[in-house]
Amino acid sequence: MLDIILQSLASLADPMVIAVILLATFYGLFIGAMPGLTVTMAVALFVPFAFFLDPVPALAAIVTLQAMGIFAGDIPGALIRMPGTPASAAYTDDSHALSQQGQARLVLGVDVIASALGGLMGAIVLIVGASALAEFALTFSSYEFFWLALLGLSTTAFIATASPIKGLVAVILGLFLSTVGIDITLGFQRFTFGNPNLLGGISFIPAMIGLFGVSEVLRIVLRGQMHLAYAELEKGASFLPAIGTVWRYRLNALRGGIVGLITGVLPGAGADIGAWLAYGVCKRFSKEPEKFGKGSMEVIVEAGVANNSDLAAEWIPTLVFGIPGDAFTAVVIGILMLKGLRPGPAILHDYTNILVAIYITFILVNLLMVPFGFAAIRASSHLLRVPRNVLMPIILLMCIVGAYAINNDLFDVGLMLVMGLLGFLLEANGFPVAPIVLALVLGPLLEQSFMISLIKSEGDLTLFFSRPVAAILGTLTLVVWILPLVPLAKKLITVRQA
Amino acid sequence: MGTWDVLLGSIIAIAGACIFLEARTFPNLAGGYPGPGLFPQLLGVLFVLSGLGVAGNAVVKRAWAWKPPLSDHPSREKINALLVVLAVIFYILLADTLGFIPMAIIILIALMFRTGVSLRWSIVLGIGLTLAIYILFNRILHVPLPSGLLKYWL
Numbered sequence: 001m002l003d004i005i006l007q008s009l010a011s012l013a014d015p016m017v018i019a020v021i022l023l024a025t026f027y028g029l030f031i032g033a034m035p036g037l038t039v040t041m042a043v044a045l046f047v048p049f050a051f052f053l054d055p056v057p058a059l060a061a062i063v064t065l066q067a068m069g070i071f072a073g074d075i076p077g078a079l080i081r082m083p084g085t086p087a088s089a090a091y092t093d094d095s096h097a098l099s100q101q102g103q104a105r106l107v108l109g110v111d112v113i114a115s116a117l118g119g120l121m122g123a124i125v126l127i128v129g130a131s132a133l134a135e136f137a138l139t140f141s142s143y144e145f146f147w148l149a150l151l152g153l154s155t156t157a158f159i160a161t162a163s164p165i166k167g168l169v170a171v172i173l174g175l176f177l178s179t180v181g182i183d184i185t186l187g188f189q190r191f192t193f194g195n196p197n198l199l200g201g202i203s204f205i206p207a208m209i210g211l212f213g214v215s216e217v218l219r220i221v222l223r224g225q226m227h228l229a230y231a232e233l234e235k236g237a238s239f240l241p242a243i244g245t246v247w248r249y250r251l252n253a254l255r256g257g258i259v260g261l262i263t264g265v266l267p268g269a270g271a272d273i274g275a276w277l278a279y280g281v282c283k284r285f286s287k288e289p290e291k292f293g294k295g296s297m298e299v300i301v302e303a304g305v306a307n308n309s310d311l312a313a314e315w316i317p318t319l320v321f322g323i324p325g326d327a328f329t330a331v332v333i334g335i336l337m338l339k340g341l342r343p344g345p346a347i348l349h350d351y352t353n354i355l356v357a358i359y360i361t362f363i364l365v366n367l368l369m370v371p372f373g374f375a376a377i378r379a380s381s382h383l384l385r386v387p388r389n390v391l392m393p394i395i396l397l398m399c400i401v402g403a404y405a406i407n408n409d410l411f412d413v414g415l416m417l418v419m420g421l422l423g424f425l426l427e428a429n430g431f432p433v434a435p436i437v438l439a440l441v442l443g444p445l446l447e448q449s450f451m452i453s454l455i456k457s458e459g460d461l462t463l464f465f466s467r468p469v470a471a472i473l474g475t476l477t478l479v480v481w482i483l484p485l486v487p488l489a490k491k492l493i494t495v496r497q498a
Numbered sequence: 499m500g501t502w503d504v505l506l507g508s509i510i511a512i513a514g515a516c517i518f519l520e521a522r523t524f525p526n527l528a529g530g531y532p533g534p535g536l537f538p539q540l541l542g543v544l545f546v547l548s549g550l551g552v553a554g555n556a557v558v559k560r561a562w563a564w565k566p567p568l569s570d571h572p573s574r575e576k577i578n579a580l581l582v583v584l585a586v587i588f589y590i591l592l593a594d595t596l597g598f599i600p601m602a603i604i605i606l607i608a609l610m611f612r613t614g615v616s617l618r619w620s621i622v623l624g625i626g627l628t629l630a631i632y633i634l635f636n637r638i639l640h641v642p643l644p645s646g647l648l649k650y651w652l
């Protein structure tokens with residue numbers, strides 16, 4: 001094992017890898033700090049570059065981008081009350097309220113320490129959990145994989161969205177898009193309308209660039225707010241006071257970390273769910289619940305640790321089962337496939353060096369987050385001053401070139417535009433976009449495991465529950481389906497009683 | 499959003515019915531086992547049910563207030579968004595003929611100027627950023643971006 005760790009360290013010590021990690025640090029901090037630009041969009045635009053990089057620098061860059069971007073999402077949340085990423089939304093009101101009370105620098109310092117702490121907790125669980133789970137997952141059959149994929153999709157449709165019915169539509173749309181092209185059982189062409197460009201299916205990268213890049217450009221251009229007003233940072237040091245604050249709320253940090261880890265391991269629930277859940281738990285047990293939304297430091301610590309501990313934990317189902325936790329890790333699966341690394345229980349044995357390099361990167365990046373995070377706080381007023389009317393056309397051009405770069409085909413640019421318009425239209429009407437990407441990635445696994453299970457069981461659906469783990473996963477999935485119906489049932493009972 | 503939900507829900511339900519009917523024509527596996535059509539058929543049924551659910555939800559909530567699309571946004575911003583879409587269409591249609599560099603310069607200058615950057619800065623940034631992106635993708639990452647009019651010089 002020591003050999004592998006040394007080899008992985010050597011691969012990370014390569015000047016090219018260090019340069020890529022540093023660039024990804026700046027890129028992640030910049031995109032995360034820009035309100036409206038999400039980390040998912042950042043990774044979508046990064047994919048064309050990942051295409052040309054070796055697996056270690058490509059994956060190291062993604063780990064860096066994710067951690068830095070999620071932290072930097074706290075910056076505009078505190079300074080202009082606009083979360084940079086959805087994962088920061090839960091405690092934006094508290095951060096902004098404290099900033100207005102002249103504590104912006106302290107809040108952001110606490111965000112850095114909480115993010116780094118959460119990231120390190122997640123990294124440890126990833127290192128220990130992935131190999132333990134991979135051994136266990138080797139015994140999985142098509143039934144377990146079917147339920148896991150369905151559980152991930154059900155969570156993202158019913159729990160991770162404001163409207164479960166619209167979340168369901170988004171999941172079904174993604175699954176449908178995944179059926180386009182030549183089918184795996186008979187080589188039959190499905191929904192290609194005779195277009196040879198669709199024989200290989202809907203190309204994942206242009207689709208994702210459209211859904212997250214083009215649709216965001218359209219939204220920001222339509223909003224028309226090209227220059228942002230922001231709160232100024234107070235003078236003075238923030239490192240030691242931030243450490244002191246996190247130490248004062250150490251139990252909150254620990255609880256937030258645990259909540260983030262649980263949501264991270266659960267397929268289909270992303271960092272934003274982790275942060276919201278931690279917010280709820282914190283409020284439930286707080287001695288000062290009246291401060292929530294008006295400037296509660298304890299919730300900033302708890303939810304700030306939760307969203308970053310979630311990130312590394314999300315990689316466990318992503319790597320071990322090929323089931324992503326959110327749209328970001330769905331892109332990670334796309335990149336793993338692009339690099340010829342098939343996610344699944346065998347990945348830990350087949351590509352140990354690469355995985356150990358990912359583990360080390362997680363630790364390294366969360367340590368690097370402290371100096372770079374404090375530097376980003378110093379530069380935050382400059383970051384927020386970048387005019388969006390210069391940025392949006394550049395992002396659009398990067399979208400066009402990125403979609404084109406994978407197959408060198410203008411058809412992909414058209415596909416990107418169609419998906420961008422679709423994403424824009426759906427989101428404008430309250431339909432979430434992330435489940436589409438998750439379903440597009442999980443569609444082939446879900447269909448394949450469903451068909452194999454159906455043929456094995458000769459159509460007997462009770463056999464889908466015949467194995468213990470499959471029965472647990474199946475029951476969990478059914479619970480996730482029933483949960484959205486509970487408020488409806490309560491309402492019906494109240495109406496009847498009235 | 500209500501009227502739109504009814505409209506979108508209905509479109510989703512109709513699309514689901516079409517998917518279901520199309521998937522019914524797909525062949526079965528040997529031995530009568532369901533083949534490539536089963537999964538899309540199930541998705542078609544779920545589309546119909548969820549589309550009806552979206553429309554039905556809006557009907558139950560009696561959310562009938564009709565608002566024309568994008569009516570909350572000023573017309574200048576709507577034209578800018580339309581220009582973004584037209585820029586991509588323009589690129590798809592003309593990139594092979596004109597080439598990446600002229601197309602990118604035109605798109606960047608037009609969009610920056612239109613969204614409030616001064617003409618001088620739009621031109622400087624449009625040309626400078628196009629060259630930077632060209633060097634990054636074409637020279638460093640070796641993506642064969644369309645050369646078009648400049649094929650003898652690049």
